Amino acid sequence: MSSQVTEKIVGSVTVYEDANFQGRNFTFDIISKSAPNARFGIFPLKIDTNDLGINNDSLSSLKVNKCKVTLFESAGFQGRSKVLTEDASHLEDEFNDNISSLIVEYTG
Numbered sequence: 001m002s003s004q005v006t007e008k009i010v011g012s013v014t015v016y017e018d019a020n021f022q023g024r025n026f027t028f029d030i031i032s033k034s035a036p037n038a039r040f041g042i043f044p045l046k047i048d049t050n051d052l053g054i055n056n057d058s059l060s061s062l063k064v065n066k067c068k069v070t071l072f073e074s075a076g077f078q079g080r081s082k083v084l085t086e087d088a089s090h091l092e093d094e095f096n097d098n099i100s101s102l103i104v105e106y107t108g
Contacts, residue, residue: 005035010042011066011106019060019090026054030067030106045104048075059099063087066108072101 011030017023032042050056062069064086073079073095082095085107090096 005033008032008034010108011104013065013067013069013102013104014063015054015059015102016061016063017055017058019096021061021063021087021089023060024054026052028104030104032106042106044106046077046101047104048077048101049099050075056100057098060091060096061087061089062091066106068105068107070103070105071095071099072103073098075100077101077103 008031009029010032012027014021014025014027016025028045028047030042030045049059056075062084064084067085069084071082071084073081079100080094082093091099
């Protein structure tokens with residue numbers, strides 16, 4: 001008897017290189033997995049921009065869907081940080097074009 005694992009996208013974040021959700025972009029989905037008589041956890045996504053081919057310090061806007069996004073100014077989730085829970089069409093503060101890593105967590 002086999003049990004089928006199902007996956008469901010429960011949240012996401014899209015990062016953009018330019019303000020107003022323009023330019024090159026990357027979407028990261030948070031996926032919930034479950035199976036009969038079992039439930040898998042929903043784990044945070046840890047993203048280092050250099051590992052993904054995104055230019056370091058190049059992000060300017062984000063779309064956030066059912067997530068909390070923690071931005072870090074340095075690689076490896078170090079340095080100053082800022083938390084976002086909603087869309088940001090332009091990171092007008094010190095984080096504009098100054099993001100090297102981020103953590104995306106599902107908030108429901």
